[in-house]
Amino acid sequence: xxQGEEDPQALSIQExxxxxxxxxxxxxxxxxxxxxxxxxxxxxxxxxxxxxxREKHSGRxxxxxxxxxxxxSLLITxxxxxxxxxxxxxxxxSGANSKLTFGKGITLSVRP
Amino acid sequence: xxxxxxxxxxxxxxxxxxxxxxxxxxxxxxxxxxxQQTPGQGLQFLFEYFSETQRNKGNFPGRxxxxxxxxxxxxxxxxxxxxxxxxxxxxxxxxxxxxETQYFGPGTRLLVL
Numbered sequence: 001x002x003q004g005e006e007d008p009q010a011l012s013i014q015e016x017x018x019x020x021x022x023x024x025x026x027x028x029x030x031x032x033x034x035x036x037x038x039x040x041x042x043x044x045x046x047x048x049x050x051x052x053x054r055e056k057h058s059g060r061x062x063x064x065x066x067x068x069x070x071x072x073s074l075l076i077t078x079x080x081x082x083x084x085x086x087x088x089x090x091x092x093x094s095g096a097n098s099k100l101t102f103g104k105g106i107t108l109s110v111r112p
Numbered sequence: 113x114x115x116x117x118x119x120x121x122x123x124x125x126x127x128x129x130x131x132x133x134x135x136x137x138x139x140x141x142x143x144x145x146x147x148q149q150t151p152g153q154g155l156q157f158l159f160e161y162f163s164e165t166q167r168n169k170g171n172f173p174g175r176x177x178x179x180x181x182x183x184x185x186x187x188x189x190x191x192x193x194x195x196x197x198x199x200x201x202x203x204x205x206x207x208x209x210x211x212e213t214q215y216f217g218p219g220t221r222l223l224v225l
Contacts, residue, residue: 030211042116042202042216088155092211099168100145100210102155 006089006103014111019076021106023089024069030098032065032072033090037105043088046074079110113138116217118203124223130191133220137184137205143167144186145210146178149200149219160210161186168210190222198224 006023013019023032031050035043049056049065049072056063062075076083086105092098117136125131137144145160145168157170161180178188184205190197200221204214 033213035214035216042218043204043214045213045215048213090214098210099157099160099170100214101157102147104154 006087006106008106009104010107010109012109012111013079015079015081017079019079019083019108019110021074021076021087021108023072023074023103025072025089025091025101026070027091027093029067029091029093031092032063033092033100034061034063034072034074035088035090035102037086037088038084046087076108079108081110081112084108084110113140116203116205116215118201118217118220120220121218122221122223124225125193126225127193127195129193130189131193131222133188133190133201133203133222135186135188135203135205135217137186137203138215141205141207141215142184143206143209143212144180144184145204145206145214146186146188147202147204148172149202150196150198155202158188162208193224195224198222 033048034046037043047058047063049063060077065072086107088102088105090100090102119134143162146158149155160168164180175191180186200219202219204216206212
């Protein structure tokens, strides 16, 4: 099963509104990352948050991490039509044979 | 710096054939990882190479293999193709490890008929 599970699966909002996406995971992690993918192309890295961090900002993005609940949220403020994309959280396991595990993604549609 | 490049971008093969995909990482990056993306299974980790050695491996059958060259370029090979191997194959690179920001290529879309 996937390490990371995002919700909701799909989100449709109006331009200018905020979008909040959640990710839950199952095992201990070193870091949690968020990526964006436009129309089946390559992924673009958005933000990385370490397991000892609780909150991180980058431009219009705000990510929180709650390791006790094994969950993270990505907030995009003042959304734009160009934010329309699929968003994935990715976790890396600690220990040997760690791998980067992605959730199934959230499809965000921002209506102009 | 040039980004991660993958060749070819599109490929059509028939069942039973084999295929080799290529990935050139960002200059100076030594970790290269491969992923399969399908609508049903999402993004799944195949393997990671570092300094010409496979360092981490996902849960894929032995038909999926890879290698890395001394210049960090990597190839992925799939033998005896099955219909279910149709997918977008993504390559990513980073300076040292999976625990860092990954820089993805545009992917190779493989269709198996």
